[in-house]
Amino acid sequence: MMRRNTALLCSAAGILLAALCVLSLGTGRFPITLEGLLAGDAQQLRVFWTLRVSRTVMGAVGGICLGVCGFVYQTVFRNPLASPDVIGVSSGASAGAAAGILFLPGAAGVTLCAFGGALAAVGLALLLSALDRGGRSSTIVLAGIAVHALAQTVLMALKLSADPERQLASIEYWIMGSLNGVTLSNLGGGVSLCLVSVGVLFLLHRQILLLSAEEGEARMLGVQVTALRLVVLVAATLAVSAVVSLTGLISFVGLLAPHSARLLTGDNRMGAMTLSGLLGGALLCGADLMARSAGGGELPVSMFTSLLGAPLLVYLAVRGRDEV
Numbered sequence: 001m002m003r004r005n006t007a008l009l010c011s012a013a014g015i016l017l018a019a020l021c022v023l024s025l026g027t028g029r030f031p032i033t034l035e036g037l038l039a040g041d042a043q044q045l046r047v048f049w050t051l052r053v054s055r056t057v058m059g060a061v062g063g064i065c066l067g068v069c070g071f072v073y074q075t076v077f078r079n080p081l082a083s084p085d086v087i088g089v090s091s092g093a094s095a096g097a098a099a100g101i102l103f104l105p106g107a108a109g110v111t112l113c114a115f116g117g118a119l120a121a122v123g124l125a126l127l128l129s130a131l132d133r134g135g136r137s138s139t140i141v142l143a144g145i146a147v148h149a150l151a152q153t154v155l156m157a158l159k160l161s162a163d164p165e166r167q168l169a170s171i172e173y174w175i176m177g178s179l180n181g182v183t184l185s186n187l188g189g190g191v192s193l194c195l196v197s198v199g200v201l202f203l204l205h206r207q208i209l210l211l212s213a214e215e216g217e218a219r220m221l222g223v224q225v226t227a228l229r230l231v232v233l234v235a236a237t238l239a240v241s242a243v244v245s246l247t248g249l250i251s252f253v254g255l256l257a258p259h260s261a262r263l264l265t266g267d268n269r270m271g272a273m274t275l276s277g278l279l280g281g282a283l284l285c286g287a288d289l290m291a292r293s294a295g296g297g298e299l300p301v302s303m304f305t306s307l308l309g310a311p312l313l314v315y316l317a318v319r320g321r322d323e324v
Contacts, residue, residue: 067280
């Protein structure tokens with residue numbers, strides 16, 4: 001059961017997310033009015049259903065997914081700086097997307113390659129971490145760092161072979177992250193995977209909290225630590241992979257939302273996990289609105305999420321140093 005103040009915070013975050021979604025539906029280069037939609041204007045209806053709705057749904061669902069998965073990674077790894085790309089999701093997706101841009105035509109090929117790259121990177125990280133028979137949670141972080149370095153090497157090699165005028169620019173734009181390429185045609189599978197994976201994580205919330213305890217204590221409570229950690233990480237990774245394969249790299253949402261939720265609720269319970277998702281959705285939708293409105297053209301979403309996330313990262317580093 002949620003405490004009263006946590007329920008109020010979740011309600012407020014939900015209202016904020018809903019308001020941002022409504023604003024998102026009406027924001028863009030092509031003007032859309034309620035009167036035009038009700039009158040059945042063909043062009044407005046096409047833009048509304050094909051572009052605005054899909055982009056808004058991806059912003060809300062993707063942000064919720066990144067917020068929840070960030071909460072899970074930080075809890076499981078017992079590390080406040082852990083984020084969804086800690087075990088190679090983002091770097092693997094980047095290398096996969098670059099390969100798709102170079103060798104496969106069309107947005108669908110890029111999306112599939114990014115998704116495959118993310119899963120391959122995480123699979124390699126989990127395989128490397130399995131070599132540690134002690135099952136320590138820090139091992140997966142070290143494995144993720146190694147996989148990240150390998151994926152970055154592959155990405156640099158692909159950039160060197162790219163056409164500087166077309167392909168290289170596309171790779172760089174994908175890495176910066178944007179919801180501009182999300183349409184109804186590529187939305188369904190990714191959103192479905194996000195919802196299923198996040199649902200599994202909520203069902204396993206109590207077990208996730210047990211994983212945040214010391215290894216020996218968790219085993220004394222009868223928790224199959226290695227198997228449970230694998231299930232949780234696979235579910236979180238599938239969700240994040242589905243998001244980044246459609247949007248590109250979105251920075252700091254998985255770091256900022258969980259910390260904000262914990263600061264507001266003061267605990268690690270179900271309410272904090274729910275609030276983390278709602279704040280993540282609001283953050284990504286708000287950043288996407290600014291990306292569409294701040295300049296004459298489409299700006300990368302990560303520019304605006306980083307404006308909020310970078311100061312938090314500095315704050316955490318300073319606070320950690322003061323506590324030593």
